[in-house]
Amino acid sequence: MSVPPVCEAFVLHFGEMGSRWGINRTVGQIYAVLFIAERPLCADDIVERLGISRSNVSMGLKELQSWNLLRQRSISGDRREFFHTPDDIYAIVRTLVDERKKREIDPTLSVLRELLMRSPESESERHAQERMREMHDLIELLTSWYADVQKLETERLIQLLSLGSRIVKVLDMKDRLFALPGGKRSANPDKGN
Template sequence: MQLSPLVQSFVLHFGEMGSRWGINRTVGQIYALLFVAERPLNADDLVDMLGLSRGGVSMGLKELQSWNLVQLRHLPSDRRDHFTTPDDVWAIMRTLVEERKKREIDPTLTTLRDLLMARPQSDGDAHAQARMAAMHDQIELLTTWYADIQKLETERLVQLLSLGSRIAKALEFKDKFLVLPGGKKGAAS
């Protein structure tokens, strides 16, 4: 089967971007097609529409499943596996962030913690540990913030994002006139 020029362009773009996103062209194309498809597609559909090998599609789908980016579906009176992407783009984004965090951030956080436990053997080590501590604390603050935000319902998350830095304005105000919970008065800027 033949893709429309519109879908074709979308699929090719995702294939090309794949390498920048840390996935390969095949996986990018499969995901793109599933994302815009009107109905769940099976492996043969993907082979047909994308011109990829049978094995490649199988491996690509396996990878997408490991990322929790596609869902396996079964259609009545068809025993082939069909695949879809979730409808909710916000759910997709949460998954993406979650998985990237797991693969790209958590291992570093663990390594940093290990290295910060070691006794420094020199001035150089002490300085290195101070830098690692700064990095660790920053990553930890970000991931804690994310874990917190991540629990919000989509509606409220969108609301929060739409508000943007107007929240910071409010903070500024509060900072000028109120006493913080820790008992420390915020510095007026």
């Protein structure tokens, strides 16, 4: 690998991480190289930096494009394509989550819904469906939270994340302020925390 030591360590680590998350090691390395590059790179730049075959790079780039993770730029008078990652790292993470959701979470939800529609033929199936229902509801809760938060501008998102669980105090405050005399209070009145 012909990159400076710091870059090499980064690239190797992300190749490793990629492979633990179901992304082929080389594809992870290609993305890492593009992520830290100073300028857009063409396929042969990547071949040179990673020391892998041209065809492997071609396939890796195609894979990354199918995940919407790359931008390309043409240089006039140069027939080659140059690739780079989005400048905004938040945009990268949003895309990654969106794609993963589209490919894995959404299909899982539909499988679960389909299985929950069927009438159980036995006690064990009935129980299995109960568990699937719990899983379905949890996934739905998480994805609808995500769909909602996904819409926020990055600045707002950071504000929200920075607050962490202190947000709960703000919530309590709101509840207290808006508790109508005789109105219904939260199902979970202050436990001290």
